[in-house]
Amino acid sequence: xxxxxxxxxxxxxxxxxAAKNNPACAEYIDGKDLVxxxxxxxGSGRNFTVKNGKVKSSAGLTKEPTFTLSFKDAATGMAxxxxxxxxxxxxxxxxxxxxxxxxFAEVMWFQGLTKYLKPNKKK
Numbered sequence: 001x002x003x004x005x006x007x008x009x010x011x012x013x014x015x016x017x018a019a020k021n022n023p024a025c026a027e028y029i030d031g032k033d034l035v036x037x038x039x040x041x042x043g044s045g046r047n048f049t050v051k052n053g054k055v056k057s058s059a060g061l062t063k064e065p066t067f068t069l070s071f072k073d074a075a076t077g078m079a080x081x082x083x084x085x086x087x088x089x090x091x092x093x094x095x096x097x098x099x100x101x102x103x104f105a106e107v108m109w110f111q112g113l114t115k116y117l118k119p120n121k122k123k
Contacts (some may be wrong), residue, residue, distance in 0.1 A: 001044060004074035005059070007081060008038055008046040011117075012057035015048065018116040019055045025116035029053060034066040034106055038081075040074050041099075067102030067110070 018025040032050045039045025039061055047062040048055060071077035071092070080092045092098035100107055 001040075001074040004040070004077050005044070005046070007078060009057075009059075011038075011081075012046065012048060012055070014117045015055040015057070015113070019053065022116055025113070026053060028113060028116065029055070032109070034103075035062055035064070036067050036069070036102070036106070036110060037061050037065045038069045038071075038077070040071050040077060042073070044074065045070075065102060066106045067100065067104070069107075070099045070101065072097045 019029055020026070029050050030053050034051075035047060035049045037045050037047040043061060045061055046057055046059055047065060048057045071080065076092070076097045080088050080098060083089075085091075089098065093100065
């Protein structure tokens, strides 16, 4: 569980850094106003707020998120979130190890946001 919580905290730091230092990411989140959370079925997790061109995060859950990614347990969340296989997310949904609730259009937007977390490849 501790590794999962640390992963979510680190994810928040990466999002904040990308929003601050990557002009393309800043443009991508500009005008967005949403709250999402990543959690386990047992209710352990972290919420993330994207508003006014910034990303904020805090431990724990919020009452009315725009969408929620809920993993079967912390180990499953770790495995899916750190998988190198691009299909791990979809496989988790199909096996019901990952349940998504809320606004699916915003989930798709979120998936686009995650591309800004990858290091820039120099050509």
